[in-house]
Amino acid sequence: MRTPADRRGQVEQILATLATHGLLVAEGLDGSVIPGDRPRNKAIDALAAIKALTPYEEGEYRLNPRLRDFISDHLQSYNAFQAFTRLSGNIRQARQEWREMYDLKADGEVAKAERMQWALDDTISEVVYVMDRNLNVLNSQLSTDYGNVESRRIKSRQNQFYDREINVCRAELNQLDELIKEIAEGAMAIGFHHVRSLINVRLMNRMLSWRSRLNDCQASISKQLGKALKVETKIKNLGRVALWLAQNKTSDGFQDIELDERAVALLLTPESLKFKWNLDASDTDPIVFECMTNAVAAMPPPRSKRLRSMRSRRLKRFSTLSRKRSRKSTTRLTCPSSGRPLS
Known part of the structure; x- marks a missing residue:
């Protein structure tokens, strides 16, 4: 040995x-x-x-x-599509070591159970190292916008790749959470309080920080994917405009074309544009202003609704007064006792 x-x-x-x-x-x-x-x-x-x-x-x-x-972690230098180290194998190993330690404790073999605890401690340490390394890889790749890729399309595919890696890592954290609960409950049942304390300190206290950092990285990747989609749309529109300009070379005029007297007149005939002539009230040209003045003078004077309504009310009032006067002129007063008309 x-x-x-x-x-x-x-x-x-x-x-x-x-x-x-x-x-x-x-x-x-x-x-x-x-x-x-x-x-x-x-x-x-x-x-x-x-x-x-x-x-x-x-x-x-x-x-x-x-x-x-090991050297890449120290230099923070990774490949463009550096995959995460999977936690599933370490989680299965830790679960098996914990169950073996539980059975040894139940059988009364305390010394062997304590030796198995050292193996479990090493596995938990490796889980912590792997998870921290995955986050370092992710942060390093996000910090290099075009550091390890050669084009915008590769960068977009790189972001999609790490978006999938984050989803897989989040699922593995859910498996790790189940393992933590299993070990914590079992350790309390058999009196392994130091194992429960080990799990809480080494893993449970880091779970929230790991999930938060993963969410922040995924939000950053989603934002970059959105920007890439907008840029791609603009590039497509620009490509369509460039193609149209290439197919319509005379769209910007004939400045670069030299013509002499031998050119056919039919080719130089301008195309007529259909439009409807309309006056601009703010135009200060003397001819246009004179035309607008003559047109306004030829128009009938304006008659507002208010004047028409006032005139109609006055006519109604006049007719009412005239009818009352005609009734007074035809009516005679008589004496109540004799019935004779009064003078």
Whole structure:
């Protein structure tokens, strides 16, 4: 069985090999590593012995994907369509480790249950690391508007890709939430309070922050997709106008066409435009102003409704008074006692 001292020695040897051949590691980050002279081949063999370089094709080596991800995370340098690391495998592993620890505790094997707890702790730590890395990848891709793509269409497809990745990651967070509830309830039942505290501190307290950051990133992606749709519509309209101008080359006149006396007169005949002549009351041209003055003078004087209504009321009043006067003139007064007319 290896002791901790042996492990520390091996780790020191691995890091020393990486430091000695750092140029080859940097070369492998950009592409394939091809053998060459004797010192180069010796360095490649040393990196391949510690699995830092893996065979790719005949005479070619590639950098270990895990080492590549570690360097990319440190440099914040990712591919245009860098996929998220899935949480589903770690969630299944954590669930299995928790159920095994639960069964060991129920069988009275406390020592084995505590050792299984260390494995569960490592899995939970990896879940936290993977989720933080996914968010770092997403923020890095959103911050580079055209940093790792070559055109607007590729950028639009990149935004759609990460929009789908966010939806998958949100579904995995729902699975993680179910695991947290299962472990918290089971830990309370068997008295593993430190496991419940571990779950709450390492996972439960981060869930709200993770969901909030995912929502903010998805809102930003949706906004960029909306802008891209508007730009695409404008470009299509501009393309239609350019096509029309290309098909109608004389739409802007004949400034660039040289004509001489041999040109056919029929080709130069202007087309008549149909329009209806109308006067503008604000026109200050003397001829137009004189025409408008003569037209106004020839018109009959205006008769407003108010004058007509007043005249009709006066006529009614006059006729009423005249009828009353005619009645007074024909009526005679008589004496009540004798019945004779009064003078």
